[in-house]
Amino acid sequence: MRSGNEPVTARSPLRLRLWLGVWGLLWALGGTVAFAVLGRTGWAVACGVLALVVVTDLVLVVRHLRQGARYQPGPSVPPYEPYRPEQRPPGT
Template identity: 65%
Template sequence: MRTGNEPLNARSPLRLRLGLAVEGLITAVAGAVIFTIVGRPGWAIACGIIALTAAVDLIMVVRHLRQGPHYQPGRDVPPYEPDRGGRR
């Protein structure tokens, strides 16, 4: 059940996800370059796909961070009632 103070104590995981996406992008690009130099095109392509995925995730995280906080109910909004599983 919602206690009513979640909006005040909520923490966004976007900054952690941003750091992980940057780390994944750097690692995947480095892996693609190294595997290309060594002559392993299959592994280089795999690292390139991972780098592309990390880049898309990075773009999405930055977009969400720039949007800023969204509506959060204030203190005057009562807690939600638990779902009792019945029909309305």
């Protein structure tokens, strides 16, 4: 039995977001180093700030991944049973 209108085959995009964040972090750090070596301080600072934003996003993504698929946001939201095909709602 489903608890709402979510698709049965829904998948979390968190792992993709994690790997895209790692890729972006590598580019931001590379840009910071490259612009610092070239003496472009403004661009180096901009890439450094972008790297900090990406690190913050990665921390949040890892936190959400560790909470698991059945994480409930608070006590006011009741937990739900996982979908079992033998427990079909009436009329399906």
